Amino acid sequence: MSARARDVAAPALLFVALIGLWEVAAQTGVLADVLLTEQGAGGGGDAEFLVPAPSDIADALWNDRDLLAEDAWVTLREVVLGFALALVSGLALAVLIHLSKTTRRAVYPLLVASQTIPIVVLAPILVVWFGFGIFPKLLIIALICFFPITVNAYDGLRSVDPDLLKMMRTLGAGRGQTLRRAELPWALPFIFSGAKIAVAVAVIGAVFAEWAGADSGLGHLILVSSGELSTSLTFAAIVVLSAIAICLFALLALVERRVVTWKEGPSS
Amino acid sequence: MLSTTGAPESEPLDVSGKAGPPVSIRGLLHAFGDLLALDGIDLEVPGAGVLGIVGPSGCGKSTLLEVASGLLEPSAGRVSVGEAADAPSRTPAGERLARCALMPQRDLLLPWLAAIDNAALGPSLAGASREAARERARADFNRLGLGGFELAKPQELSGGMRQRVAFLRTLISGKQVLLLDEPFASLDAITRAETQAWLAGVLAQDSHTVLLVTHDVEEALYLSDRVAVLTARPARVAATLDVPEPRSPDRAAAVTAADFVELRERALRLLAGGAR
Numbered sequence: 001m002s003a004r005a006r007d008v009a010a011p012a013l014l015f016v017a018l019i020g021l022w023e024v025a026a027q028t029g030v031l032a033d034v035l036l037t038e039q040g041a042g043g044g045g046d047a048e049f050l051v052p053a054p055s056d057i058a059d060a061l062w063n064d065r066d067l068l069a070e071d072a073w074v075t076l077r078e079v080v081l082g083f084a085l086a087l088v089s090g091l092a093l094a095v096l097i098h099l100s101k102t103t104r105r106a107v108y109p110l111l112v113a114s115q116t117i118p119i120v121v122l123a124p125i126l127v128v129w130f131g132f133g134i135f136p137k138l139l140i141i142a143l144i145c146f147f148p149i150t151v152n153a154y155d156g157l158r159s160v161d162p163d164l165l166k167m168m169r170t171l172g173a174g175r176g177q178t179l180r181r182a183e184l185p186w187a188l189p190f191i192f193s194g195a196k197i198a199v200a201v202a203v204i205g206a207v208f209a210e211w212a213g214a215d216s217g218l219g220h221l222i223l224v225s226s227g228e229l230s231t232s233l234t235f236a237a238i239v240v241l242s243a244i245a246i247c248l249f250a251l252l253a254l255v256e257r258r259v260v261t262w263k264e265g266p267s268s
Numbered sequence: 269m270l271s272t273t274g275a276p277e278s279e280p281l282d283v284s285g286k287a288g289p290p291v292s293i294r295g296l297l298h299a300f301g302d303l304l305a306l307d308g309i310d311l312e313v314p315g316a317g318v319l320g321i322v323g324p325s326g327c328g329k330s331t332l333l334e335v336a337s338g339l340l341e342p343s344a345g346r347v348s349v350g351e352a353a354d355a356p357s358r359t360p361a362g363e364r365l366a367r368c369a370l371m372p373q374r375d376l377l378l379p380w381l382a383a384i385d386n387a388a389l390g391p392s393l394a395g396a397s398r399e400a401a402r403e404r405a406r407a408d409f410n411r412l413g414l415g416g417f418e419l420a421k422p423q424e425l426s427g428g429m430r431q432r433v434a435f436l437r438t439l440i441s442g443k444q445v446l447l448l449d450e451p452f453a454s455l456d457a458i459t460r461a462e463t464q465a466w467l468a469g470v471l472a473q474d475s476h477t478v479l480l481v482t483h484d485v486e487e488a489l490y491l492s493d494r495v496a497v498l499t500a501r502p503a504r505v506a507a508t509l510d511v512p513e514p515r516s517p518d519r520a521a522a523v524t525a526a527d528f529v530e531l532r533e534r535a536l537r538l539l540a541g542g543a544r
Contacts, residue, residue: 161376168393172441
């Protein structure tokens with residue numbers, strides 16, 4: 001078996017084993033028994049609404065595919081647009097605090113403070129202000145996403161080899177040229193790191209945003225289905241949500257491999 | 269490896285009658301905090317002249333070039349680049365930056381640019397289109413033995429090739445004064461000799477004024493009209509040696525000529541701190 005095949009086989013086997021274990025535990029009612037005994041309610045028996053087996057979730061995925069696809073599209077749109085908003089504003093902010101010491105001093109504490117705002121509390125307020133439309137959702141997703149993007153991009157911009165900056169100066173590069181031709185490309189691996197973190201948490205942001213007030217989307221579906229004890233559907237929605245995050249992450253990683261073809265900065 | 273097309277390697281170095289900005293350094297003192305790096309350096313390079321600077325490693329040669337290039341303001345002293353030769357005045361750092369091209373010891377190639385785009389960075393920053401900038405670099409690319417590697421990324425090139433690309437970037441940056449810091453340090457002996465011969469041809473052909481820092485006495489004597497030997501830190505000028513003209517067009521013949529060998533011995537003795 002080649003090293004590459006082993007790399008793929010090991011996690012796949014573990015995944016299948018865990019799913020299998022779960023399936024058996026759920027089908028035999030062991031999981032439900034344990035959970036209900038914990039709560040002092042005696043045996044649970046065949047409680048699909050409590051612990052759906054992977055096969056139940058697969059059923060839900062198939063049977064409710066139209067509903068899931070519709071809601072997935074809504075959430076995907078929110079995530080992609082919110083992430084894009086965060087990318088643009090996060091990069092702009094990173095460049096701004098990189099270029100101006102005064103801006104950096106003024107903005108950086110606020111930047112950190114913005115991350116201490118409990119999104120769960122903020123989300124309903126934004127819905128009150130801006131309604132049930134997509135806008136408050138974009139704001140919440142962007143608020144979660146822009147921090148890792150800004151911090152990573154700024155770290156990248158200021159980590160540029162000082163000798164490289166000297167070289168650009170001797171070649172007559174102006175401030176803007178140095179930024180565009182040396183600092184931003186140098187920071188690209190950092191920017192991609194920030195973006196990959198951001199896109200993974202963006203999905204959580206979308207769920208919070210939809211919980212605060214929405215009539216569609218996977219977060220909304222999770223809320224409604226769990227309220228109706230359609231636990232299989234809840235889990236199915238979570239599976240789709242994870243799939244969205246994984247796909248977006250993989251897409252970014254792919255773009256990164258295409259764009260960043262170098263290992264490190266200028267050597268020797 | 270190096271083709272001789274177009275490069276008049278066969279011409280002896282002769283800088284008389286050519287225009288080019290003179291460089292004059294007087295009483296140059298530079299300290300980093302308490303560490304005195306340069307202690308009263310006086311150097312004169314006539315327009316289109318080539319001054320070799322040799323000295324023990326760590327003596328402040330690179331600092332000297334950074335000061336000359338305008339990247340650093342000296343603690344004291346006067347640096348003038350391209351001012352009237354009879355009454356040189358102090359040249360502000362910004363003006364020095366505009367007139368000097370510095371080739372640092374590290375090649376500092378941008379890993380995201382193809383080799384030829386690295387070489388053509390100067391014209392490109394000056395506003396030339398990518399094609400026009402590449403055109404400026406293309407002929408010399410072949411002459412430097414880099415033909416076929418135009419679109420290679422720096423990380424695909426050998427150390428010697430990278431250094432040649434960095435040299436080309438300096439040469440075609442459009443500046444009249446070249447400040448070269450150990451330009452051929454990572455070339456093997458054969459390529460190094462060929463590249464020196466090529467550079468001698470280039471320098472004879474055009475009107476660049478050159479300050480060439482090197483630890484290789486032979487390289488300094490072969491390429492320069494005059495060689496300044498620096499002392500260990502803090503650097504002072506121990507002696508300035510005039511290289512006899514004209515030199516043989518053939519590099520091997522030039523560096524084995526009796527007066528050349530004698531001069532090299534003298535320079536080495538000076539470097540070792542011995543008698544003049």
